[in-house]
Amino acid sequence: MNGLRDLFLLDPDIVFLNHGSFGACPRPVFEEYQRLELELERRPVEFLARERRFAAAIAGARERLAAYVGARADDLVLLPNSSSGINLAARSLRLEPGDEVLTTDHEYGGMQILWRFVCERADARLVRRAPDELADAIGARTRVLYVSHVTSPTALRLPVEELVAAGRAAGALTIVDGAHVPGHLPLDVEALGADVYAGNCHK
Numbered sequence: 206m207n208g209l210r211d212l213f214l215l216d217p218d219i220v221f222l223n224h225g226s227f228g229a230c231p232r233p234v235f236e237e238y239q240r241l242e243l244e245l246e247r248r249p250v251e252f253l254a255r256e257r258r259f260a261a262a263i264a265g266a267r268e269r270l271a272a273y274v275g276a277r278a279d280d281l282v283l284l285p286n287s288s289s290g291i292n293l294a295a296r297s298l299r300l301e302p303g304d305e306v307l308t309t310d311h312e313y314g315g316m317q318i319l320w321r322f323v324c325e326r327a328d329a330r331l332v333r334r335a336p337d338e339l340a341d342a343i344g345a346r347t348r349v350l351y352v353s354h355v356t357s358p359t360a361l362r363l364p365v366e367e368l369v370a371a372g373r374a375a376g377a378l379t380i381v382d383g384a385h386v387p388g389h390l391p392l393d394v395e396a397l398g399a400d401v402y403a404g405n406c407h408k
Contacts, residue, residue, distance in 0.1 A: 228407045274404065275393030287384040288315055290403030291351075294380055295319055300327035304348040307332045307377070309339055313357035316382060320351065336363055340371045350377045354404075355385040362390070369399045384408070 212231040215221045221229065230238060245252045253259045263283065271278040284290050300306070306320055310333045324331040334342045336356075343350065350372035354365050365381055372379040383404035386392055394402050 224408055270406070273392075274387055275395050276402075277395070280394075284403075286407075287382055287403035287405050288313075290401070291316055291380065291382055292319060294401045294403075295323045295351075298323065298327075298349065298378070300324070300329040300348060302328035303346060304329040305332050305344065305346040306330070306349040306351060307334070307339065307342055307347045307372075308351040309334060309336045309353070309356070309363070311336060311356040311359050311361060311363075312351070312353055313382065313384070316351075336361065339368060343371055343375045343377060347372070347375060347377045349380060351380045351382070353385075354381055354383040355390070357384065360385075365399070366397060369397055373398065373400075 380401040381399040
């Protein structure tokens with residue numbers, strides 16, 4: 206192998222830049238993925254049930270991931286991606302009419318749609334502010350502070366430590382979308398103290 210490009214199965218005639226939406230697996234990851242798929246297909250009952258092998262494998266993955274992101278394994282839930290995690294958190298909220306969800310005007314399009322839906326369903330208000338205005342916009346009606354650690358459209362790293370602290374001090378539920386953080390920035394989920402932190406491992 207001659208470099209990073211050789212670690213992937215991508216067409217060498219294409220310059221591939223979309224590892225956010227459709228990230229390709231490195232060869233060793235893909236080979237292990239295929240090995241596990243074949244094992245599952247050959248012996249599905251043994252793979253999924255015998256001596257709780259599958260549960261033990263998932264527990265091991267959660268332990269390793271927890272150590273990497275500064276969290277407790279018991280606090281981690283493995284989901285397809287951070288959007289799935291944010292959806293679970295947002296749709297479980299019991300907002301009241303007049304409550305506010307505060308966020309920035311730099312958020313990922315899919316999450317903007319989600320928060321509009323959640324707020325409209327509850328007759329709550331979705332309040333969007335520029336990142337540098339966010340802390341001052343936290344008010345008595347703010348029930349949720351939703352913010353990206355690194356914004357999707359602009360790659361802006363937000364001061365989530367300060368924002369989470371301000372949100373929690375005001376009694377707001379703090380939700381951080383860390384889709385672009387694991388593997389790119391140092392992360393200590395416990396120290397950050399957000400009520401919900403969702404991140405991706407494929408970017």
